[in-house]
Amino acid sequence: MKVIYQTLVFAALVLSVILCLELLTDGYASFNLALQGKAVSLAPPFPVRLRFGLAYLGIHLIYLLWVGRWLKRSKVTSPSEIPLKFFYSAFPRAGFAAVVRKSLIFLILAFLTYPISTDIYLYLHYGLMGLEGVNPYLVRAGDFASILTPLLRWFQSSTYGPVSQIFFMGAAALVPFSPLAAVYGFKFLCLLSHLWNGLLVWHILKESNDRESLTLAYVVNPVLLFEQIGAAHVDVFVCTALLVLIYSVKQRQYLTAMVAGWLGVLAKTIPILWLPLGIVFLLRRGQWGRLGLAFVIIGGSIASLTHTLLPTIAAWQSLLNPGVAGKSINSLQAILHLFLLQSPQVAIPTRLAIVAQFQLVTLVVCGGYYLFALLKLMMASKASEDRFILEMGWVVLLLLLFATPWLMPWYISVLIPIAIVQPHARRFGSLVLLASFTASCSYLLIGTGYLQGAVVVGIPILVLLFQLLQPSNQQEYSAR
Numbered sequence: 353m354k355v356i357y358q359t360l361v362f363a364a365l366v367l368s369v370i371l372c373l374e375l376l377t378d379g380y381a382s383f384n385l386a387l388q389g390k391a392v393s394l395a396p397p398f399p400v401r402l403r404f405g406l407a408y409l410g411i412h413l414i415y416l417l418w419v420g421r422w423l424k425r426s427k428v429t430s431p432s433e434i435p436l437k438f439f440y441s442a443f444p445r446a447g448f449a450a451v452v453r454k455s456l457i458f459l460i461l462a463f464l465t466y467p468i469s470t471d472i473y474l475y476l477h478y479g480l481m482g483l484e485g486v487n488p489y490l491v492r493a494g495d496f497a498s499i500l501t502p503l504l505r506w507f508q509s510s511t512y513g514p515v516s517q518i519f520f521m522g523a524a525a526l527v528p529f530s531p532l533a534a535v536y537g538f539k540f541l542c543l544l545s546h547l548w549n550g551l552l553v554w555h556i557l558k559e560s561n562d563r564e565s566l567t568l569a570y571v572v573n574p575v576l577l578f579e580q581i582g583a584a585h586v587d588v589f590v591c592t593a594l595l596v597l598i599y600s601v602k603q604r605q606y607l608t609a610m611v612a613g614w615l616g617v618l619a620k621t622i623p624i625l626w627l628p629l630g631i632v633f634l635l636r637r638g639q640w641g642r643l644g645l646a647f648v649i650i651g652g653s654i655a656s657l658t659h660t661l662l663p664t665i666a667a668w669q670s671l672l673n674p675g676v677a678g679k680s681i682n683s684l685q686a687i688l689h690l691f692l693l694q695s696p697q698v699a700i701p702t703r704l705a706i707v708a709q710f711q712l713v714t715l716v717v718c719g720g721y722y723l724f725a726l727l728k729l730m731m732a733s734k735a736s737e738d739r740f741i742l743e744m745g746w747v748v749l750l751l752l753l754f755a756t757p758w759l760m761p762w763y764i765s766v767l768i769p770i771a772i773v774q775p776h777a778r779r780f781g782s783l784v785l786l787a788s789f790t791a792s793c794s795y796l797l798i799g800t801g802y803l804q805g806a807v808v809v810g811i812p813i814l815v816l817l818f819q820l821l822q823p824s825n826q827q828e829y830s831a832r
Contacts, residue, residue, distance in 0.1 A: 357418070360414045360417065360418070361414070361418075363410070363414060364410075364411050364414045364415070364458075365457065365458070367407040367408075367410045367411045367414075368407075368411060368458060368461045368462075369461065370403065370404075370407045371404050371407040371408055371411070371461075371465065371578075372461045372462075372464055372465045374396075374400055374403050374404040374407070375396070375400075375404055375465050375466045375467075375468055375582070376464060376465060376466045378396050378397070378400045378466075379396075379466030379467065379468065380466055380532075382396075383466075383503070383531075383532070383535075386502045386503050387499070387502060387503070387531065389502060396468065401795060401796070401798070402796065404468075404795070405795045405796035406796070408574065408578060408792060408795065409789075409792065409793065409796065411574045412574045412575075412788075412789050412792055413789075415572070415573065415574050416785060416789060418569075419569055419785065447554075448550070448551050448554045448567065450564065451550060451554065451564060451567050451568050451571055452547065452550075452571070454568055454572075455568060455571045455572045458572050458577060459543065459546075459547075459571070459577070459581070461577075462543075462577040462578065462581040462582045463536075463539055463540070463543050463581055463582075465578070465581075465582035465583075466535075467535065467539070467582065467583045467584050468582070468583055468795075469583045469584075469585065469762075470503060470504070470505045470506075471506075471583070471584075471585060472535055472538060472539075472583070472584045473500050473503035473504055473535075474493060474504060474505075474506055475512070475516075475519075475520045475523070475538060475584075475586070476500055476520065476523060476524045476527060476531070476534050476535070476538065477493050477496070477498055477500045477501070477504060477524075478493065478510045478512070478517060478520045478524075479517070479519075479520030479521040479522070479523060479524025479525075479527075479534075480496075480498045480500065480524045480527060481493070481496050481498075482517055482520065482521045482524070483521055483524055483525065484496075487661060487667075488509060488510035488517065489509055489510050489661055489662055489667040489670050489671075490509065490663075490664070490666075490667055491509065492507055492508055492509050493506065493507050493508065493509070493510075494507030494508075495507075498527075499527065499531060500527070500531060506675055508670070508674070508675035509667070509670040510670060510671075511621075511670060511671060511672070511673040511675065512586055512619070512620060512671075513617065513618035513619050513620065513621070513671055514618050514657065514661055514662075515589065515615055515618040515619040516586045516589060516618075516619045516620065517661075519538065519541050519586075519589065520538075522537075522541065523535075523537040523538035523541060535584075538584050539581060539582075539584045542580055542581050542584045542585075542588045543581050545580075545588045545589055545591075545592050546571070546576060546577075546580055546581055546588055546591075547571075548592060549570070549588070549591050549592055549595050549769065550567055550570055550571040552592075552595035552596065552598075552599050553566070553567050553570045553571075553595065553769065553772055553773060554567045555599060556595070556598055556599050556602060556773045557773060560775070562775065566772055566773075566775060567772075569772060570768070570769070570772045573768055573772075573788075574788075574792070575761075575762070575764065575765050575768060575788045575791075575792060576588075576591075576765055576768060578792075579761065579762035579765050580762070580765060583762065585762045585765075586619060586620055587620065587762055587763070587765050587766050588765075589616075589619040589620070590616050590619050590620050590622065590623060590766045591765070591766055591768070591769050592616075593612050593613065593615050593616030593619060593623060594612075594616060594623065594626075594744075594766065594769050594770070595769050595773075596608070596609075596612040597609045597610075597612040597613050597616070597626070597630075598741055598769070598770075598773060600612060601633075601737050601740065601741070602737060606634055606637070606639050606642045606643075606646075607642045607645055607646055607649075609630065610627070610630055610634070610642075610643070610646035610649075610650070611646065611649055611650075613626050613627050613630055614627065614646075614649075614650045614653070618653075621671050621672060621673075622748060622763075622766060625722070625744075625747050625748055625751070626744045626748075628726060629725065629726065629729060629740060629743055629744055629747070630740070631643065632726050632729045632730050633729055633735055633740040634646075635730075636729065636730065636732070636735035637735050673758075676757070676758040678704075679757065679758050680707070680757035680758060681757075681758055681759065681760075681794075681804075681805075682759040682760070682761075682791065682794050682804060682805055682808040682809065683756060683757050683758070683759045683805060683808075683809055684710075684714065684754060684805070684809060684813075685707055685710060685711055685714075685757035686757065686804075686805045687802060687805040687806065687810075688706070688707055688710055689703075689707050690801055690802055690805070691802075692706060692707070711755070711757060714754045714755035715755045717754060717755070718747075718750050718751050718754055718755045721746075721747065721750055722747050725743045725746065725747055728743065729743060738774060738776075738777075741770060741773070741774055742770065742774055742777050742780055744770065745767050745770035745771070745774075745777075745780055745784070746780065748766065748767060749764075749767055749780070749783065749784065749787070752764060752787075753787065753809050753812055753813055753816070754809075754813070759791070759808065759809065760791075761791040761792055761794050761795065761808075762791075763791070764784065764787050764788050764791050765788070767784045767787075768784060768788065770784070771784040771785065779819050782815075783812060783815060783816060783819070786811065786812050786815055787809075787812040790807050790808050790809070790811050790812055791808050793807050793808065794807075794808050
């Protein structure tokens with residue numbers, strides 16, 4: 353068995369090298385051509401997408417096989433089963449450093465991998481706007497010219513909060529030296545944030561017998577390595593806010609937890625769903641004073657932002673990503689839209705109205721579950737920390753699967769921390785890992801119509817429905 357897993361991890365390493373080289377070669381060439389003003393698609397051509405997509409899914413399958421051993425209540429691969437010991441021999445072997453040592457080569461490859469997404473150019477463009485004194489929440493990206501303009505594919509005002517903007521500006525300071533240096537400067541910030549997140553997981557799991565293996569499972573998770581370091585998406589900072597929130601709750605530092613949640617909102621808006629749950633949780637814990645102080649801090653920051661970066665309603669609305677309104681991909685809404693396109697007898701206004709009504713229904717359903725989650729927290733006999741943490745995960749997962757028309761492969765990554773630090777929640781954890789895998793399939797399935805949406809959200813939804821038919825697992829929530 354040990355030899356088998358060493359072989360699989362070595363295979364994952366080989367596939368990671370292939371993935372890195374494919375994207376590095378194609379991405380760097382496209383980057384240079386675009387900067388030279390030559391018309392070029394920044395999306396990888398089909399042959400490159402096929403090779404890197406297959407390599408990525410192969411890595412993912414190996415990862416799922418490894419993690420699956422833990423989900424079946426068997427012993428997770430021990431640290432000694434990780435190959436290439438010669439590469440790690442110079443590094444410390446104790447504590448979190450041992451986790452970094454075992455994952456180091458995969459971290460390096462993720463850092464070297466050239467971003468497949470064009471979002472990073474938009475991040476740096478917003479950063480340049482900030483450095484030039486232009487408010488990215490009031491001025492559209494398309495209305496500001498920079499050396500990165502030929503690389504942009506989205507031209508709206510910034511959809512990322514002031515916390516993310518700080519990182520954008522920090523990396524954009526390198527653009528005058530080299531746009532490529534700025535790209536890797538931002539990737540370096542993402543790498544540091546990911547390592548910090550791993551350290552937080554290590555501390556959160558301090559009482560777990562599988563502490564090292566679970567932390568390693570977080571640090572080498574393919575989605576986190578590929579999307580948060582390789583493609584450098586800001587979701588890595590959302591994970592940081594989430595893990596600080598969870599760690600603070602575990603340490604009963606409730607004010608810090610609420611502030612961390614709010615900082616997550618100021619990185620990317622999805623954590624706004626966690627704050628009402630946090631309020632109910634603190635009310636059940638009788639933390640009136642800390643909750644009141646959290647309101648003062650959050651209210652003060654809102655007032656400050658209203659007088660500076662976000663002085664108008666339109667500026668605040670920019671954070672809700674209005675640029676994707678009416679667009680759909682990898683979602684139930686996309687499947688419905690494709691179905692209606694195949695019905696020429698349905699007029700365009702009618703088609704749009706049907707999709708809009710369906711979107712409203714899915715939002716109402718998710719809103720109903722959200723209210724149910726709040727009531728469960730309020731009516732529970734004990735305000736369990738684990739129940740609160742899991743409800744944060746469930747409300748976001750259901751929103752992504754059912755009511756998010758524009759669903760990108762990296763959106764699910766913000767739920768992986770909860771799946772890792774709540775290993776007893778098998779249903780939630782297995783569903784998150786499955787949804788991560790199916791979302792990653794979208795790179796190979798682009799342009800396949802119904803199949804793309806059916807795989808990305810259809811499979812997880814079917815598994816979820818199957819889970820609902822099974823007897824409830826009382827181990828989902830800890831007695832703590």
